[in-house]
Amino acid sequence: MTELVVNEIFHSIQGESSHSGRPCVFIRLTYCNLRCTWCDTAYAFEAGSPMSVASILSRVGSFGCRLVEVTGGEPLMQEGVHELFRALCDLGYEVLVETSGSLDISRVDGRVSRIVDFKCPASGMVKKNLWSNVEQLTRRDEVKFVIRDREDFDWSVARIREHGLDGRCTVLMSVVFGELECVDLARWMLEEGVNARFQLQVHKYIWEPSARGV
Ligand code: SF4
Numbered sequence: 001m002t003e004l005v006v007n008e009i010f011h012s013i014q015g016e017s018s019h020s021g022r023p024c025v026f027i028r029l030t031y032c033n034l035r036c037t038w039c040d041t042a043y044a045f046e047a048g049s050p051m052s053v054a055s056i057l058s059r060v061g062s063f064g065c066r067l068v069e070v071t072g073g074e075p076l077m078q079e080g081v082h083e084l085f086r087a088l089c090d091l092g093y094e095v096l097v098e099t100s101g102s103l104d105i106s107r108v109d110g111r112v113s114r115i116v117d118f119k120c121p122a123s124g125m126v127k128k129n130l131w132s133n134v135e136q137l138t139r140r141d142e143v144k145f146v147i148r149d150r151e152d153f154d155w156s157v158a159r160i161r162e163h164g165l166d167g168r169c170t171v172l173m174s175v176v177f178g179e180l181e182c183v184d185l186a187r188w189m190l191e192e193g194v195n196a197r198f199q200l201q202v203h204k205y206i207w208e209p210s211a212r213g214v
Contacts, residue, residue, distance in 0.1 A: 002080040005030040005048040006056065007073065011063040015203035017115050017142050018170050019096060024067040025060050029081065032073040034100055036123040038148060038176045044073035053084050057091065069096040076103040085109040101143075102128040106136050114141040115172075118159065120152035122176070137168045145196075148176040153188050166195040174199045 007028040014024040028041070030048030051059075060068055068088055075081050076099050088095045089111040097108060101118040102125070108114055116133060119125040123146070137143065143165050145156035156173065165171050173196045175185050186198055 002053050002083045003050045004053070004056065004078050004080045004084060006051045007044040007048040009056065009059045011065060013203055013206055014067065014069065014096075015201050015206075016098070016144070016174070016199065017096065017172060018197060018199075019067065019069075020199060020202050022067055023065050024069050024096075025063045025065045027056060027060065027068065027070045027075075027084070029070065029072045029075045029078055031077045032100075033077060034074065034102055034119070034123075034125045034128055036119065036125050038123065038146075038179065040177070041073065053080065053087055056084060057087055060088070060093070066093055067096070068093045069098060071098040074100050074103065076105070076108070082107055082109065085112050100125075100128070101133055102130055104130065105133050115144055116141065117144045117146065120145055120147055121155055122148035122152050126155075131163070134163045134165065134168070137165070139169060141168075142170040142172055143168075144172040144174065146174055146176055147185055148179050150188070153185065153192075157192055157194050160194065160196065171196040172199050173197070174201060177201055177204055 007030045009027050011025050014020055014022045028044055030044055032045055075097055086109055089109050095112045097112050098115045101116040105114050118129050147153050160166055160171055175182055
């Protein structure tokens with residue numbers, strides 16, 4: 001029986017992609033191979049409990065919601081995640097995964113929408129980006145840049161143009177919460193004419209910014 005180490009499973013409002021605003025069940029898996037300077041989910045680095053895929057499906061089903069996001073931590077660190085993806089898709093759920101872009105996304109079930117969070121310089125993790133993932137991206141997928149300062153913004157625009165990301169999938173830009181003003185990012189996007197979608201971390205405006213399980 002396949003088990004995964006799960007940090008938390010909860011029902012909330014999707015806040016960080018083009019699905020933002022939709023009710024969604026989140027499965028937060030334990031462990032991460034990165035240590036971003038501004039990480040807001042460090043509590044998922046180690047804490048968690050083993051759960052069988054069947055138990056996870058049962059818990060997800062209890063919320064009566066058809067949109068499910070698998071997140072972390074870094075959800076692709078656990079081999080069992082692929083069985084979980086298959087099982088969720090076979091049950092007809094609309095499935096999203098949020099991954100850092102540092103691990104190979106090619107094995108993710110083709111029915112899953114992959115939100116790839118390539119890391120900007122201020123994260124301290126820029127060398128971990130696995131750019132071969134770009135070749136895997138389809139219209140179903142999204143790329144996200146979380147931006148802390150002007151250097152991050154300029155770097156992101158250069159990567160969008162270098163890899164033709166906006167021709168492959170939706171590109172998202174958001175601020176590091178509390179560290180860059182939204183209006184600054186919005187102005188830079190307009191001035192630069194970048195073909196990306198500005199987004200807020202909606203859940204941080206609905207609930208307390210530091211709240212867990214929401
Ligand atoms: S990849 Fe995500 S969970 Fe991992 S350190 Fe960075 S922000 Fe935190």
